[in-house]
Amino acid sequence: TETQTKSRSVNYVGTGIKKFPVPEDMASWGITWPEYKPVYYEAPEVKANPSWADHIDLLELSPKKRLNKIKFNAYDESCKYNRTSYLGEYQIIDGIPRNPMGRTGMIGRGLLGRWGPNQAGDPIVTRWKRNANGQKILDNGKYVFEFIAIIRSDNKLCSLPGGMVDPGQNVYECLKAEFKEEALGGLMDNEEHKKKIKDKLKIMFEEGELIFKGYADDPRNTDNAWLETLVYNYHDNTGEVLHPFQIQNQGLRAGESVDAVTWLTARANMTLHAAHAYFVKLVADKLNAAF
Ligand code: RP5
Ligand code: MG
Ligand code: MG
Structure with missing residues (x-):
């Protein structure tokens, strides 16, 4: 089966950014890890609001303001985008979707346009x-x-x-x-x-x-x-x-x-x-x- 090997690589591809290192045995969300301090990153090209990205930085909003801003785990009619996952329902923690395969060392969307599944x-x-x-x-x-x-x-x-x-x-x-x-x-x-x-x-x-x-x-x-x-x-x-x-x-x-x-x-x-x-x-x- 495929693993999170590339998702956990410390050097964030094409950016010079160093992610928080996540050893394989700490990747699972089931493991409590208070020292985990993922790096926040959203690429400038994502922030520029292109047609392929969500025009919102959820992490800049308070948890209350984030709620229901984006329709997760469903087909999102407002932007004609399927936000369901092949892996089943993914978790939304304080209004933010969580990678179902575990920790990566980075929060925000990085180089990706969509919150949740892309x-x-x-x-x-x-x-x-x-x-x-x-x-x-x-x-x-x-x-x-x-x-x-x-x-x-x-x-x-x-x-x-x-x-x-x-x-x-x-x-x-x-x-x-x-x-x-x-x-x-x-x-x-x-x-x-x-x-x-x-x-x-x-x-x-x-x-x-x-x-x-x-x-x-x-x-x-x-x-x-x-x-x-x-x-x-x-x-x-x-x-x-x-x-x-x-x-x-x-x-x-x-x-x-x-x-x-x-x-x-x-x-x-x-x-x-x-x-x-x-x-x-x-x-x-x-x-x-x-x-
Ligand atoms: C890979 O990135 C997918 O398997 C797919 O081939 C690709 C999509 O990204 P772009 O080619 O649009 O950059 O993970
Ligand atoms: Mg295309
Ligand atoms: Mg391509």
Whole structure:
């Protein structure tokens, strides 16, 4: 199972901020820990009230004023955002949501826009790795597979082409939109490509399978804001469906916030952004593939 490893990292990603160190055995809220002094942080870009964030800093208000400001554990009609958690009902302490997976060393939203769950979607698009003759490659009696990975501009890590659910969007729309933006970004300016892509995406998302939905161990998580994701796999068994996207490696093109796109061989020892290596492992298990 996934742990809070990245959520508890002391250096808060991309900011130079040091969080209060939380050893693994102190993470649970069930353990009384009077010395716990989490660091407060809300990034300037969150404070600037962009469309993807809640326009309120709950910690600046008195506990009384905070109450019922945001509709937690429900669909929030006022901003068309789903604030329910895949983990069930999360606790609200003095009007502030509490990370159901335990302490992180930071309060406030950090780099995240929403108080409570921040919903994301992660598409894992896979195919069998083949040699120059088109034959599948075996490793210890199991076939090797590849998935579409991006290199993120923010932390330069390999990652799934996933992203956050926008207001009014459902998670399946988000999956499709993120895959288009991040993996096929550069292709979308051409009408002929657009039509082809639309047809392929339709097949991919009708035939894909749910891999995981739940907490995402992301380094941006705090005690009051955390990522949750729905992971969806489309496996192109014949390699034919995605074929037009591979002409001389021109098929995949980086979108915004993405430095590069590529087919990456799935391996147990690879380093990926957030909990993505765990999600790819789940796909390896499902495909009974080499990993
Ligand atoms: C990860 O962050 C999720 O699994 C998802 O891939 C991603 C969403 O954040 P952005 O890509 O929008 O930064 O934890
Ligand atoms: Mg993204
Ligand atoms: Mg999005």
